[in-house]
Amino acid sequence: MQNDKDSYPRFDYNEHAKTLAPDDFLGQVKRTVKGEPVAEEQIKMIVDAIQASLRLKPDDKLLELACGNGAVSRYFFDSCADYLGVDISEYLISVAKTNFERLPHYRFVTRGAAEYVRHESHPEHFSKDLCYAGFCFFPAADAIEVLHTLYDKFINVQTLFIGNLPDKDRAAEFYKTRKPGTEELSDHSTAIGTWRTREEFKQMAAGAGWKVEFSFMPKEYYAGHYRYDAQLSRY
Numbered sequence: 001m002q003n004d005k006d007s008y009p010r011f012d013y014n015e016h017a018k019t020l021a022p023d024d025f026l027g028q029v030k031r032t033v034k035g036e037p038v039a040e041e042q043i044k045m046i047v048d049a050i051q052a053s054l055r056l057k058p059d060d061k062l063l064e065l066a067c068g069n070g071a072v073s074r075y076f077f078d079s080c081a082d083y084l085g086v087d088i089s090e091y092l093i094s095v096a097k098t099n100f101e102r103l104p105h106y107r108f109v110t111r112g113a114a115e116y117v118r119h120e121s122h123p124e125h126f127s128k129d130l131c132y133a134g135f136c137f138f139p140a141a142d143a144i145e146v147l148h149t150l151y152d153k154f155i156n157v158q159t160l161f162i163g164n165l166p167d168k169d170r171a172a173e174f175y176k177t178r179k180p181g182t183e184e185l186s187d188h189s190t191a192i193g194t195w196r197t198r199e200e201f202k203q204m205a206a207g208a209g210w211k212v213e214f215s216f217m218p219k220e221y222y223a224g225h226y227r228y229d230a231q232l233s234r235y
C-alpha cells in the first residue's frame with residue numbers, strides 16, 4: 001500500500017505472514033536479508049542478548065509485547081515459570097499457538113500492546129517484560145501509553161528489555177541509496193517502523209519513570225549497524 005502524500009511503502013505483518021508457508025517462522029517476521037532467512041547463529045545472538053539483559057530466573061513471570069509467532073519466545077520457556085506473549089497479529093498468534101504454546105503456563109493472546117496493558121487485570125503478576133523488534137511499530141501515543149502503564153501498573157516488573165530499535169542517528173547506514181524524509185522515519189506503519197535517536201528514546205522512557213541503559217549487538221549481527229537495544233529499570 002502506498003502513502004498518497006509521500007509515496008513510501010507501508011507494511012502489515014499480519015498480511016505479510018499470511019503469504020508465506022505456515023512454518024516459515026523467520027520469513028513471517030521478516031527476519032531475512034535480501035529475502036533469505038537469517039542464519040541460526042543470528043537467532044542465538046538475539047536470545048543471548050535478551051537473556052543477558054533479563055537474567056530470567058526459574059520463578060520469573062515474563063510478559064512479551066509484540067511477540068510475533070513465538071519462534072524466539074520459545075527459547076525462554078525453560079528459563080521462567082510463566083509466560084504471556086501478546087501480539088496484534090491474529091495470524092502470527094495462531095502460528096504461535098499451533099507451534100509453541102504450552103498450556104497452562106506458556107500462553108499467547110492476540111491483542112494490541114497498548115490495549116492489552118490498559119486492560120490487564122493482574123498486572124502485578126509479571127516480574128519481567130520483553131519487547132523485541134516490535135516497539136517501533138507501536139503508534140506514538142501507544143508507545144508512550146505502554147511505557148507509562150508498565151511503570152504505573154506492572155509494579156513488579158523491575159526490568160524491561162526493548163530490543164532491536166532503529167537508530168535515527170544511523171538511518172543512513174540502512175538507507176544507502178535514498179534518503180527518507182522525516183515523516184517516513186517517524187511512521188510506525190513502515191516495514192522498519194519508527195526510527196528514534198537514543199536521546200529521543202531515553203527522554204520518552206524517562207517521562208514514564210524509566211532509567212535506560214543502551215547496548216549493541218555483536219558486530220556479526222546482521223542489523224547491528226543501524227539498531228540498538230534498551231534495558232529499562234526503575235530509578
Ligand SMILES: C[S@@+](CC[C@H](N)C(=O)[O-])C[C@H]1O[C@@H](n2cnc3c(N)ncnc32)[C@H](O)[C@@H]1O
Binds near residue numbers: 013014092
Ligand atoms: C518484526 S516482528 C517481531 C516479532 C517478535 N518479537 C520477534 O522478534 O520475532 C514485529 C511484531 O510487532 C507486532 N506488532 C505491531 N504493532 C503492534 C501493536 N500495536 N501491538 C502488538 N504487537 C504489534 C507485529 O504484529 C509483529 O508480530
